[in-house]
Each structure stands twice: as C-alpha cells, then as structure tokens.
Amino acid sequence: MKFEDPKALITTATFTKPGPYVLRLTADNGQTKSASTLHVSVETAPPLRQLGAVYTKNFKINSKFWDARVKALIVNWIPHCIDVINRDDVILGEGGIDNFVEAGKKLRGEKAGLHKGYVFSNAWVHQTVEAMSIALMIDPQGDQEIVKAHEKFRATLDDWIPKILGAQEPDGYLQTAYTLDRQTQRGVVESSKFEHWSPRHRGDHEGYVAGYFLESAI
Structure with a gap:
C-alpha cells in the first residue's frame, strides 16, 4: 500500500489488492513519538458503469390508513416547505433557494452574496x-x-429547476456552500477556495448533498 503523503496529518492511501491489512502508524513531533495500529479491510471497487434512466409512473392511493396522511403532506406540509425555502429572511434554518440564486450569479460573473445556513x-x-x-x-x-397543491408544485418546479441548474459549476459540481464563501458564527469562511471532494473537508456533507440532488433528479 502507498500513502499519498505519509507525513500529512490527513491523507489518503491506495492498496494493491483487496483483503485485510494491519497498519502501524507512527507520529513524531521531534520530541516524542507515538504509535498505533489500524485494521483496514479493502474491497474491490464496483465496476464503472454509466447511470441509466429510472422510469417512474403515476399511481392511485386508496387506503383508509394512508389517504388522510398523504393528503396532509401534499396539501399542508410540502407547501409549507416551499414557502419557507422561498423566503430569504429566515433566521432559524436559513439557506433556501436564495443560495442557488447567489451561486448562479457568481458563476455568471455577477456580484453575489454569501452562502446562508448550514453547509448542507x-x-x-x-x-x-x-x-x-x-x-x-x-x-x-x-x-x-x-x-390546487399540484398546481403550486408545478409552478414551483418551473421556477426552481432553472435556478438549481444555474448553480452547477462547469464540471457539474453542485454545492453552493463551496461555490460561494459562507457566513458562520465565527465569521466568513472562504469555502469557495476549498478543493472539491477532499478528505480534509469530508465533514462538509458533499456526498450527502450530492445524494439528495441525484434523488431529486430521479
């Protein structure tokens, strides 16, 4: 196996073949040393293949248990989510469609604001x-x-989808917390300079956000 940078605190490693490994890692700050072992199980990577289409279909729900619950979600909860996400003055849970609008501005070379809310x-x-x-x-x-709710959904999708796609970077990358710098409680973080998909920033939910983007696309 080989580390990308064996002296770096955060790095990646590649292995020649699948199977169990036991790594002994040693840290040395020039004055003291410390060592620990790490058990790693390496699996064969899945084959590379192009994602195919997923075909959806319409359906009816006729259930005494589900009818009222589904209607409550369609008529009340989803419209509430739309209304909150469309607002740009939310204090708790901020960061809705406005983040995509600002990212789109930046990618077009226009003056843009900061990413609002959580990184995800x-x-x-x-x-x-x-x-x-x-x-x-x-x-x-x-x-x-x-x-009536369906009419609201169609109008919202017509409005949102161009804004979301307008926030995609040229290579297809989409996470406004990386396209824009972002406001935090400790000040402005220049997250637009972060390397995409870096292990150093794995906690910034890139895969989490990308997964939901794929789900929404399906």
Missing part, C-alpha cells in the same frame, strides 16, 4: 423537489385541494 442546507431544497415530484405522481382523484 442545499439538501432540503433537493428533498422538497423530490417530495413535489413524488406528490405529482399521485392521482388526486378529483380532490380539489390536491389539484
């Missing part, structure tokens, strides 16, 4: 896109409240 705040926008899309697959069966 893009995720709840993607989750709401997914929720609207699933809800639109459900036949309202003449229920006018659901029909």
Whole structure:
C-alpha cells in the first residue's frame, strides 16, 4: 500500500489488492513519538458503469390508513416547505433557494452574496423537489385541494429547476456552500477556495448533498 503523503496529518492511501491489512502508524513531533495500529479491510471497487434512466409512473392511493396522511403532506406540509425555502429572511434554518440564486450569479460573473445556513442546507431544497415530484405522481382523484397543491408544485418546479441548474459549476459540481464563501458564527469562511471532494473537508456533507440532488433528479 502507498500513502499519498505519509507525513500529512490527513491523507489518503491506495492498496494493491483487496483483503485485510494491519497498519502501524507512527507520529513524531521531534520530541516524542507515538504509535498505533489500524485494521483496514479493502474491497474491490464496483465496476464503472454509466447511470441509466429510472422510469417512474403515476399511481392511485386508496387506503383508509394512508389517504388522510398523504393528503396532509401534499396539501399542508410540502407547501409549507416551499414557502419557507422561498423566503430569504429566515433566521432559524436559513439557506433556501436564495443560495442557488447567489451561486448562479457568481458563476455568471455577477456580484453575489454569501452562502446562508448550514453547509448542507442545499439538501432540503433537493428533498422538497423530490417530495413535489413524488406528490405529482399521485392521482388526486378529483380532490380539489390536491389539484390546487399540484398546481403550486408545478409552478414551483418551473421556477426552481432553472435556478438549481444555474448553480452547477462547469464540471457539474453542485454545492453552493463551496461555490460561494459562507457566513458562520465565527465569521466568513472562504469555502469557495476549498478543493472539491477532499478528505480534509469530508465533514462538509458533499456526498450527502450530492445524494439528495441525484434523488431529486430521479
């Protein structure tokens, strides 16, 4: 096996073949040394293949248990999420569609603001896109409240999708907390200079946000 940088505090390693390994790591600050062992299980990487299409279909729900619960989500909860995400003055849980708008401005060379909210705040926008899309697959069966909610969902998707796609970087990367610098309680973090997919910033939820983007796209 080989470390990318054996002297770095945070690094990556490659292994020649799958199987169990026991690594002995030693740290030396010039005055004292400390060593520890690490057990690693290396698995064969999955084959590279292009993602295929996922075909969805509409359906009806006729259930005494689910009818009221599904309607409550479609008529009340999802519209509430839309309204909050559309706001740019939220104090608790800030960072909605406005982050995508600002990232789009920056990518077009325009003056842009800072990323708002948690580093993973893009995720709840993607989750709401997914929720609207699933809800639109459900036949309202003449229920006018659901029909009205569906109209709101379609109008919202028409509004949001260009804004979300406008925040994608040229290579397809999408996380506004990295495209923009971001405001934190300790000040402004120049996160737009961070390397994408670096182990150093694994806690910044890049995979988490990307996963929800893929789910919303399906």
